[in-house]
Amino acid sequence: MSCSPRLLPDSSRRLSVLPTWALLAGVVAVANLTALDAGAGSLDRASEARSSQTSPSAPPTTLPAGAPTVRPATAPTPTPAPVQAPAESQAPSADQAADEASDEPLDELPPITLDPPVLDFGIVPPSVTKVGVVKLINTGTKELEILTVQPSCKCTTLEDLSGKKIPVGGFIELKAEMKAQSSPGGKKADVKVLVDGYTQVINVVLRNEVSLPVRISPAYLNVVQGQAQTGRLIVESIDKKPFKVCAVGGKPPNLVGFDPAKDEPRNQYLLDWDFKRDFPDGVAPRYLVIETDRADSPLVDVFVRHESTFPNVRFKFADYRHTFGRMEEGGSHEFIVEVNELAAGERIATAATGSSNAKVEFLGAETEGTLTKINLRVTPNSGVLGLLYVPFTIYSNQRQQELTVWGQVVPKGSAGCFGR
Numbered sequence: 001m002s003c004s005p006r007l008l009p010d011s012s013r014r015l016s017v018l019p020t021w022a023l024l025a026g027v028v029a030v031a032n033l034t035a036l037d038a039g040a041g042s043l044d045r046a047s048e049a050r051s052s053q054t055s056p057s058a059p060p061t062t063l064p065a066g067a068p069t070v071r072p073a074t075a076p077t078p079t080p081a082p083v084q085a086p087a088e089s090q091a092p093s094a095d096q097a098a099d100e101a102s103d104e105p106l107d108e109l110p111p112i113t114l115d116p117p118v119l120d121f122g123i124v125p126p127s128v129t130k131v132g133v134v135k136l137i138n139t140g141t142k143e144l145e146i147l148t149v150q151p152s153c154k155c156t157t158l159e160d161l162s163g164k165k166i167p168v169g170g171f172i173e174l175k176a177e178m179k180a181q182s183s184p185g186g187k188k189a190d191v192k193v194l195v196d197g198y199t200q201v202i203n204v205v206l207r208n209e210v211s212l213p214v215r216i217s218p219a220y221l222n223v224v225q226g227q228a229q230t231g232r233l234i235v236e237s238i239d240k241k242p243f244k245v246c247a248v249g250g251k252p253p254n255l256v257g258f259d260p261a262k263d264e265p266r267n268q269y270l271l272d273w274d275f276k277r278d279f280p281d282g283v284a285p286r287y288l289v290i291e292t293d294r295a296d297s298p299l300v301d302v303f304v305r306h307e308s309t310f311p312n313v314r315f316k317f318a319d320y321r322h323t324f325g326r327m328e329e330g331g332s333h334e335f336i337v338e339v340n341e342l343a344a345g346e347r348i349a350t351a352a353t354g355s356s357n358a359k360v361e362f363l364g365a366e367t368e369g370t371l372t373k374i375n376l377r378v379t380p381n382s383g384v385l386g387l388l389y390v391p392f393t394i395y396s397n398q399r400q401q402e403l404t405v406w407g408q409v410v411p412k413g414s415a416g417c418f419g420r
Contacts, residue, residue, distance in 0.1 A: 111140030121208035185219035246417030314401035324407035
């Protein structure tokens with residue numbers, strides 16, 4: 001039985017009768033397209049395979065018309081991962097903002113009440129140190145911590161309160177010492193208290209009035225050029241006891257409305273002064289001395305501010321008022337002159353006077369920190385009586401400066417007014 005060949009549909013027939021080399025070329029083309037999507041490495045390997053399988057003399061791989069089109073598969077596009085914002089760029093929470101705001105110091109006074117409001121030492125004798133206490137009361141709603149306390153002058157010594165805490169409704173005590181100046185007159189100092197969390201400071205005021213039992217008001221005469229050259233002073237006893245004004249500058253006093261020959265002693269006087277009359281040569285002592293008959297206040301001085309009384313400053317002296325008070329004939333008096341911040345290598349060597357009425361001796365010097373204390377002795381000469389101003393000079397190995405010590409010399413056993 002003979003077999004006739006089976007006929008396929010027209011299009012299939014055309015494809016089935018393609019030469020073998022054409023079919024191979026189509027397969028290679030599909031493989032190449034797939035390799036391009038897989039990556040550059042796969043493409044290179046496919047190209048090498050094609051080169052090894054295809055003859056150099058092979059005709060172009062063009063499919064006949066009507067051949068089916070083969071499309072390569074498309075790789076899915078990867079979805080990028082979500083990007084998270086940095087933690088520091090996120091807005092702070094309400095609690096965090098409140099905490100940061102609470103860390104900022106407040107530009108106001110801390111809730112502290114002072115008891116007493118002012119530490120007033122009252123009337124204090126010259127060069128005497130007084131101690132007082134002020135309570136710092138916390139009237140706020142949270143605990144307060146003291147950062148530091150700072151006095152305004154060297155005359156004040158404080159207890160260190162740094163780091164001390166004041167509970168709500170509680171208090172701590174600020175202990176302060178204030179040394180009175182040597183010259184009569186009012187004195188004021190401040191202590192500044194800085195509290196944690198506040199920019200403004202608590203100001204504790206300290207004050208005193210330096211005076212002897214007999215007080216002069218005002219405590220100085222300002223007679224520099226351009227100021228009044230005449231005026232009046234009030235001379236009074238603090239305890240209101242009557243007394244006598246014996247002399248002013250070693251001369252009889254000019255008392256207004258009082259005649260010592262007829263009137264009984266008083267506890268207050270009005271003293272008239274005239275610069276030209278009282279100092280005809282135009283030169284005044286630094287301290288005008290008023291003599292009284294009181295045993296506890298025989299000499300009272302008034303500072304005279306005048307061109308002739310300004311010191312020629314060479315040292316940083318702590319004080320310029322030096323007195324031996326009332327002294328009986330034949331006596332002597334030791335006193336101290338304090339100087340601050342001597343230069344490196346500088347030493348106080350001696351002291352001397354050119355006065356014919358007294359001698360001044362250098363007894364030595366002691367240095368504590370930046371303060372040097374110079375010990376001196378003044379001895380009036382025999383036969384010298386009355387009000388006495390003794391100029392003297394302090395010498396170091398680098399410089400020198402003149403000062404004055406003053407007082408009154410009276411006969412032994414004298415009491416009451418001496419009058420000169």
